[in-house]
Amino acid sequence: MRAAAWHADQVQAGEGQAQPWWPEPPAVDPVEVRLRHEDNRRAWNQAAQQYRAGLDDAVEYLRAGGVHLHPLEREHLGDLGAWCELAVHLQCASGKDTLSLLNAGAGRVVGVDIAEGHIANARQVSERLGAAASWYRCDVLDTPHELDGTADLVYTGRGALGWVHDLDGWAAVVGRLLRPGGLFHVLDDHAGAYLFDPAASELRPSGADYFANVTGSRGWTEQYVGDLGREKAEHAVKHERLWPPSAVVSALIRVGLVVEQFGEHPDEYWAAFPHLDPQLRRRLPMTYTITARKP
């Protein structure tokens, strides 16, 4: 039997509208997965407007050779110039990190994102830089087959996997994009951190379900994307899923990748707990990383 649908039409018609977030059941069928991704596309299109204000700075940063990658990513990936002709960035947003892969030595980059606003931003930045980049606007699950077997590196993370509601479908895309010997890398939010209330100044339980937490919401937190100058009711509904790192590792193993590195880290990439004493925060697993190779 199909699980209850929780996409935007239903939320607007009923429960949840006045709340900042609400619990949802995991998406168990492909139609529901796509409905949630479509809602997320609308929400990220609204968020892309916030990124637009930073495009001039991004061009300047990248033109000066900036590499907007996390230190853990730099450590794990090394000198891309030595081994990476083509890097594919899944869920590339407005392309700053994608184009950073070029500055880190990749020969060419491809960015994939569901939000047309983000892809338009990325195109604008790469055209201004004359960068060796191409962009695809599509659901990550529909990443074009013409890219299959071409990627030396499939790169993703820093707020990516929580928007995807079909982890096996996602891992299949990673598996088909890589050439034999190619490398996959992710650094993303650790589900363990979500067990604590991000607004608290002490370690207070959030009530999240570590294994199957799904939330719907409207609007963005101040320290993330901000209010975009809109009333809450005008914000698109969006849906997030917590994937424990073991679920991500297992999905990659199921598509035949060989895990070479798996780490859990106190390092963060954004201020998820703005009121918490940094010493307390560093007791939490803020992020995880996985490096896996296609045989």
Ligand SMILES: C[S@@+](CC[C@H](N)C(=O)[O-])C[C@H]1O[C@@H](n2cnc3c(N)ncnc32)[C@H](O)[C@@H]1O
């Ligand atoms: C937090 S951002 C990732 C940012 C990335 N670390 C960067 O700055 O390059 C999440 C991105 O995932 C994209 N996204 C969400 N769901 C997607 C889907 N199903 N397929 C492709 N992209 C998706 C959003 O449009 C957004 O750009």
